[in-house]
Amino acid sequence: MDFIAKHKTYVDVVLLAWNVMVFISFFLSSSYVYEGETQGFVSFAGTTFLLSPMAIFAFVIAAIQYYMHRGFVYVLGLIIPSLCIFMGTTRTYLIVLLCAWLVFIYVMLDDKRKAIPVFLLIGMTFVLIVTVSPISEKFINAMDRSSTLSMDPLEAFTSGRSVFWSYDTAAIFRDSPFNIIFGHGVNWIFNLNRAQFGNPLWAHNDFIQILSDYGILGLGINLWAIYALFKDVFRNQRIHPLIILVLFCMWAFNAFFNMFYTYFCAALSYPFYLLLVRYDYAFKKLENG
DSSP, rough: HHOOOHHHHHOOOOOHHHHHHHHHTTTTTEEEEEEEEEEEEEETTTOOOOOOOHHHHHHHHHHHHHHOOOOTTHHHHHHHHHHHHHHOOSHHHHHHHHHHHHHHHHHOOOOOOGHHHHHHHHHHHHHHHHHHHHHHHHHHHHHHHHHHHHHHHHHHTTHHHHHHHHHHHHHHSSOOOHHHHOOOOOTTHHHHHHHHHHHOOOOHHHHHHHHHHHHHHHHHHHHHHHHHHHHHHHOOOOOOHHHHHHHHHHHHHHHHOOTTTHHHHHHHHHHHHHHHHHHHHHHHHHTTO
């Protein structure tokens, strides 16, 4: 945070370069591709699953700049990353984006006691925006799969993830105690799904993937790392429990439904959201004496 405060021009140039490139790509036909049944915006990333983590990273840097300098231009730095997700095909990042906006709104509130009603209003507004955005087709297609293909509603909603989650978890715990504790290595679940479903798939779930790769030991280390991050950033600070819940959901939802640690920009951006809340706490405390 000190680096960002001292190197405003450098950070501005990074934000400007990224946002200009994405803005130009809005008008290029090559930026729109079909991912499954739904066409989505992928910009220069080639896939919405890479663009969305970038957008979440760009969002938090713009949010920090706006908080520090209050320049209206940084609002565009919030809107363009949001459009990347609304125009994409990954529903998981809708929740991540909502959490990102809630963090931004929270730090902008002078009276944190207003957080609950304001969050409810933001949540309802967000749902309305989703219903009229291109990503709403993803929800429609999921419902269509459930009715026309007689798919289990959970299977349709998770795009089939629930099927191989169940199979993979059962296979992990059928193995030897050694592999359950220490894992099977990084390709085991990939090959398992290829043999069973004819499709080489990663788990699309941090907890199952880490359990498969590194066992209970690895999963424990991963969960400890998240706990340690929260504990270190918010040590000796009385942070509103609601924003702690929002930050936790931001990580947990992404980790469960998409994968968090394998997408570099998603993992890299996350501490910045925590640091923004901590920075706001310290600033408000200093402001109030």
